[in-house]
Amino acid sequence: MHEERRFPPPEALAAAANVTEEAYARAEADREGFWAEQAERLDWGQKWDRVLDWDNPPFAKWFTGGTINAAVNCVDRHVTAGRGEKVAIHWVGEPEDDTRDITYAQLQDEVNRAANALTELGVAKGDRVAIYLPMIPEAVVTMLACARLGAPHTVVFGGFSADALASRIVDCGARVVVTADGGYRRGAPSALKPAVDEAVAKADGLVEHVVVVQRTGQEVAFDETRDLWWHELMGRQSPQHDAELHDAEHPLYVMYTSGTTGKPKGILHTTGGYLVGTAYSHWAVFDLKADTDVYWCTADIGWVTGHSYLVYGPLANGATQVLYEGTPDSPHKGRWWEIIEKYGVTIFYTAPTAIRTFMKWGNDIPAKFDLSSIRVLGSVGEPINPEAYVWYRSTIGGDRAPVVDTWWQTETGQIMITPMPGVTHAKPGSAMRPLPGIVADVVNDEGESVPDGSGGYLIIREPWPAMLRTVWGDDERYKDTYWSRWPGVYFAGDGAKKDEDGDIWVLGRVDDVMNVSGHRLSTTEIESALVSHPKVAEAAVVGATDETTGQAVCAFVILRESAGDGGDEIVAELRNHVAKEIGAIAKPRQVMIVPELPKTRSGKIMRRLLRDVAENREIGDVTTLADSSVMSLIQTGLSSGSED
Ligand code: PRX
Numbered sequence: 001m002h003e004e005r006r007f008p009p010p011e012a013l014a015a016a017a018n019v020t021e022e023a024y025a026r027a028e029a030d031r032e033g034f035w036a037e038q039a040e041r042l043d044w045g046q047k048w049d050r051v052l053d054w055d056n057p058p059f060a061k062w063f064t065g066g067t068i069n070a071a072v073n074c075v076d077r078h079v080t081a082g083r084g085e086k087v088a089i090h091w092v093g094e095p096e097d098d099t100r101d102i103t104y105a106q107l108q109d110e111v112n113r114a115a116n117a118l119t120e121l122g123v124a125k126g127d128r129v130a131i132y133l134p135m136i137p138e139a140v141v142t143m144l145a146c147a148r149l150g151a152p153h154t155v156v157f158g159g160f161s162a163d164a165l166a167s168r169i170v171d172c173g174a175r176v177v178v179t180a181d182g183g184y185r186r187g188a189p190s191a192l193k194p195a196v197d198e199a200v201a202k203a204d205g206l207v208e209h210v211v212v213v214q215r216t217g218q219e220v221a222f223d224e225t226r227d228l229w230w231h232e233l234m235g236r237q238s239p240q241h242d243a244e245l246h247d248a249e250h251p252l253y254v255m256y257t258s259g260t261t262g263k264p265k266g267i268l269h270t271t272g273g274y275l276v277g278t279a280y281s282h283w284a285v286f287d288l289k290a291d292t293d294v295y296w297c298t299a300d301i302g303w304v305t306g307h308s309y310l311v312y313g314p315l316a317n318g319a320t321q322v323l324y325e326g327t328p329d330s331p332h333k334g335r336w337w338e339i340i341e342k343y344g345v346t347i348f349y350t351a352p353t354a355i356r357t358f359m360k361w362g363n364d365i366p367a368k369f370d371l372s373s374i375r376v377l378g379s380v381g382e383p384i385n386p387e388a389y390v391w392y393r394s395t396i397g398g399d400r401a402p403v404v405d406t407w408w409q410t411e412t413g414q415i416m417i418t419p420m421p422g423v424t425h426a427k428p429g430s431a432m433r434p435l436p437g438i439v440a441d442v443v444n445d446e447g448e449s450v451p452d453g454s455g456g457y458l459i460i461r462e463p464w465p466a467m468l469r470t471v472w473g474d475d476e477r478y479k480d481t482y483w484s485r486w487p488g489v490y491f492a493g494d495g496a497k498k499d500e501d502g503d504i505w506v507l508g509r510v511d512d513v514m515n516v517s518g519h520r521l522s523t524t525e526i527e528s529a530l531v532s533h534p535k536v537a538e539a540a541v542v543g544a545t546d547e548t549t550g551q552a553v554c555a556f557v558i559l560r561e562s563a564g565d566g567g568d569e570i571v572a573e574l575r576n577h578v579a580k581e582i583g584a585i586a587k588p589r590q591v592m593i594v595p596e597l598p599k600t601r602s603g604k605i606m607r608r609l610l611r612d613v614a615e616n617r618e619i620g621d622v623t624t625l626a627d628s629s630v631m632s633l634i635q636t637g638l639s640s641g642s643e644d
Helices: 011-015 021-029 031-039 070-083 104-120 137-149 162-172 193-202 230-235 272-285 304-316 335-343 352-361 386-396 475-483 523-531 570-581 607-614 630-639
Strands: 050-056 059-064 087-092 099-103 128-132 153-155 174-180 182-185 188-191 209-213 227-229 251-257 265-270 294-297 320-324 347-350 376-380 403-406 440-443 455-460 490-498 504-509 513-516 519-522 536-546 550-559 590-593
Touching: 021 031, 031 050, 031 272, 059 272, 070 104, 070 137, 070 272, 070 304, 087 104, 087 137, 099 104, 104 137, 104 230, 128 137, 128 162, 137 153, 137 174, 137 251, 137 304, 153 162, 162 174, 162 193, 162 251, 162 265, 162 570, 174 193, 188 193, 193 209, 209 230, 227 230, 251 304, 265 272, 272 304, 294 304, 294 335, 304 320, 320 335, 352 386, 376 386, 386 403, 440 490, 455 504, 475 490, 504 513, 513 536, 513 550, 519 523, 523 536, 523 550, 523 570, 536 607, 550 570, 550 607, 570 590, 607 630
Parallel strands: 087 320, 128 153, 128 174, 153 251, 174 209, 209 227, 294 320, 294 347, 347 376, 376 403, 550 590
Antiparallel strands: 050 059, 087 099, 182 188, 251 265, 440 455, 455 490, 490 504, 513 519, 536 550
């Protein structure tokens, strides 16, 4: 949908906004000075000597010489400042009336106990801890306890399979896993512990302890030599814990994300700069007024959004926020709006795929609830189509609340390009403009800045505080993936255009990475999963446009001779196989059994043509195909009905 409307900031919001136009000019005049000013919003032990050390690019160091503790900044300092009774988290379990309000003082108590508990298990500074938990307060508590000790955490999304969990445990060498018996999803307990047992068995004796939160009470296998109940372990700990100050560049966490190869990358974030970037951007982009706002980010804690804008940013800022365990449709499709009404949520941050789902469910559902508390709306994860933007703004935001369409990545750690609610005359579908202190651009193949009105590749020109520092254990991959295309420039992997006013529109990935419901999936990773099935000879995967999920996984598969036609259930079998190997989110929407795949003479699969098929388009230029009859073979095969 084409949308020409512009939405200026609401007058009252603009008049009291945290960020005004002046911040952009100030940051431009002295970028490092600007970030140093933002660093003052945190409590440091030792102050830094240098804001940025970029002597050895692309390996950046921020706030060198500074010492800081992330957990102290997210919890203790609010208690010390007399805000211990303030609610940090309104936790809402999926079963109705299963709620808990946790104050900053209570959070401090629990984080300290958890830090002592991990210490009892032998976790020391530098050790890695894997976290595989549902959306329950213990997830936040464990992350902060790790941060307190300086033990980098790696949170694995609960929707990932045992195999995916095992590969992450092994890659980062985690000796302790914190999990739960299960969590509630769509009205029923959903088990987590069996996947951990399987993953730990695959991790070759690496994992020494598994701590299990009792959430659902479902039956779990329990290995007394290795497993401990969270409540027993926590129950015997002191609520006092002296936090050590860590170097600003001490590793905070590793977050795995899909790249263009089969092996996920462990994105490393460190402490000081990351906290500065997330705390500032959370305050600025959402115009947070910590004393009065109630903030809610619906992202799962297993993704970077859950790290930056559910844990570290909001808690560093002393916000009050909602944390919801379950799905939006349980027990009814108005659950999210009911929560907003109940807690008086003022700032709401979610993903376009959710917004499009609500649009489909109909306006009468949100209309039943009082959403008048909302004053800022955020969107993240993929480009938001103008139609969804306008619906979100009007139906959820009452035509009053500005929408901030925030572009960023696991790698960037913080929001990079976004409208500002008190400044920007927003255009639906555009992420608009880099944050103060961020230097982004759109360039052509030669790395030259394109003129307004043109498209190209989205890049970042200057280091920023929350940037990734490397790929865990693989500096070469870090350099190759992000910094090799144009010297000294970070390449994000996205295409974008600058409109006539110079505002940025992010168009999506230009590499073999898909974005399904705002989750990143690698085509190669899914292809590897498919070819690991004994009946599969070859597989090619593409992301096809999907009305609800943005993109959907479409797989083209050649079966082995010995598999015959694969049998009636072959499509279901292959879809389930991918779910087992990677996780349910990677399950292909379609599996098409084909006799051939389109390849160039050098053997490279022409995904562009497969995308044409998956999106029911006329097939594009086939002149570079090694065998030009392949596409008609594929299409004939499909019309005979092998689609799922
Ligand atoms: O393609 C861009 C898209 O999501 C990618 C990053 O995915 P991930 O690391 O999983 O992080 C998601 C949450 C930050 C980007 O390369 N993307 C994210 N936000 C937007 C977006 N595309 C357009 N507009 C956005 N607001």
